[in-house]
Every structure is written in structure tokens, then in C-alpha cells.
Amino acid sequence: EAQVTQNPRYLITVTGKKLTVTCSQNMNHEYMSWYRQDPGLGLRQIYYSMNVEVTDKGDVPEGYKVSRKEKRNFPLILESPSPNQTSLYFCASRLGDSNTGELFFGEGSRLTVL
Amino acid sequence: AQSVTQLGSHVSVSEGALVLLRCNYSSSVPPYLFWYVQYPNQGLQLLLKYTSAATLVKGINGFEAEFKKSETSFHLTKPSAHMSDAAEYFCAVSDIGAGSYQLTFGKGTKLSVIP
Numbered sequence: 001e002a003q004v005t006q007n008p009r010y011l012i013t014v015t016g017k018k019l020t021v022t023c024s025q026n027m028n029h030e031y032m033s034w035y036r037q038d039p040g041l042g043l044r045q046i047y048y049s050m051n052v053e054v055t056d057k058g059d060v061p062e063g064y065k066v067s068r069k070e071k072r073n074f075p076l077i078l079e080s081p082s083p084n085q086t087s088l089y090f091c092a093s094r095l096g097d098s099n100t101g102e103l104f105f106g107e108g109s110r111l112t113v114l
Numbered sequence: 115a116q117s118v119t120q121l122g123s124h125v126s127v128s129e130g131a132l133v134l135l136r137c138n139y140s141s142s143v144p145p146y147l148f149w150y151v152q153y154p155n156q157g158l159q160l161l162l163k164y165t166s167a168a169t170l171v172k173g174i175n176g177f178e179a180e181f182k183k184s185e186t187s188f189h190l191t192k193p194s195a196h197m198s199d200a201a202e203y204f205c206a207v208s209d210i211g212a213g214s215y216q217l218t219f220g221k222g223t224k225l226s227v228i229p
Binding site for chain 2 (some may be wrong): 004035043048057090100103106107
């Protein structure tokens with residue numbers, strides 16, 4: 001089954017404790033992206049990757065890091081989480097050669113930073 | 115950069131009534147446009163998309179949207195609402211920035227269906 005898998009789905013942590021949210025897709029997609037969803041603000045892009053070893057900032061990259069060492073994986077790293085990073089996070093992937101292709105989303109990771 | 119505006123953060127309709135969710139884009143050049151749906155506790159999934167072919171686009175679950183260049187709009191409609199349509203709907207526009215093909219999402223419209 002084609003899917004984007006995120007882990008963990010739910011996480012409560014404390015300020016400053018480094019954490020990683022993993023994302024993996026099994027569709028051989030070149031393009032992957034992270035979004036955060038906040039009430040009243042919709043989805044905002046954090047980082048994206050056009051292919052292995054190619055990453056770039058989205059609209060709200062501050063406080064986040066990513067890496068793309070393998071095509072299927074695109075982890076999101078919070079080096080020193082703060083309460084304003086409490087949010088619902090989505091990973092998505094798509095074939096990389098078109099701006100008309102469908103984005104496939106994971107089920108989301110709800111993060112709470114105390 | 116492209117942007118989309120969704121009018122109404124929350125829309126309520128009765129079961130069986132017409133669903134109309136509004137989306138306007140800002141661009142002098144017609145972009146590619148999408149509607150995504152998010153059911154409770156799930157990720158987003160594509161409902162339909164406009165990619166410069168037919169201006170009336172049909173999607174899944176009986177939804178359709180019409181691209182109107184003169185109004186810079188891409189409103190989503192469904193003739194008869196069903197309880198299962200209760201979800202949040204996002205309009206999105208493609209944004210070609212340095213060949214990166216980014217999607218910019220609207221803030222979403224939460225649809226409630228009243229029995």
C-alpha cells in the first residue's frame with residue numbers, strides 16, 4: 001500500500017529536549033516536505049526536499065532542521081524545542097517532476113512542548 | 115508568491131443542502147489549483163485539481179469546482195451534503211519558485227453538516 005508514515009503520532013516533551021519526527025514514504029517520490037498546521041493558520045511549509053541531499057527552507061524554518069540522506073526518509077529535527085513549536089506536523093511526498101502532481105500526506109504527528 | 119484566500123473559516127449546512135466553499139487566488143497568470151480534504155484525525159487527501167484543461171473539474175465524493183479566470187476563483191461545490199462530508203477543506207495553489215513547484219495552502223474551511 002502506498003503510504004507516508006510518520007512517527008511518533010503523539011509526543012509530549014519539555015523545552016530544550018531534542019527530538020526527531022521520522023517520515024518515510026514507499027512510493028519512490030523525489031519530493032518531500034514538512035508542514036505544520038495551527039488553528040486559523042492553515043498549513044505552513046517548514047522545509048522541503050527535491051531529492052536526496054537537496055533541501056531548502058519553506059516559510060517557517062526557524063527552530064527546525066531536516067536531512068535527506070535516503071530517498072525514502074525525511075526526518076524533522078527539533079534541536080531545542082520551545083512551546084511555540086507545539087503544533088500538528090505533517091510530512092508529504094510527491095513525484096518531483098511536476099507541479100500538478102498530488103501530494104500524499106502522512107497522518108500527522110501532534111507535538112506538545114511544555 | 116501566490117496566495118489563496120478561503121472565505122469563511124467555518125461553514126454549516128443541513129444534510130441534503132448545497133455545499134459551497136469559496137476560494138480566490140491572487141495571480142495575474144492562472145495557476146494550478148487544488149482542493150484537499152482533511153477528515154478528523156487524518157492527513158490531507160486530494161479532492162480535485164485544475165491544471166488548465168477543463169474549467170469545470172470533478173473530484174471524488176461528488177465534489178466539483180469551477181475555475182473562473184475573470185473572478186480569480188476556484189469555488190468548491192457539492193449539490194447535496196452528506197454527513198460524511200464533515201471535514202476541513204483546503205484550497206491550494208501551485209507556486210513555481212526556482213523550479214521547486216511549491217504548494218501554498220489557504221487557511222482552511224471547516225464544514226459542518228447538520229442532520
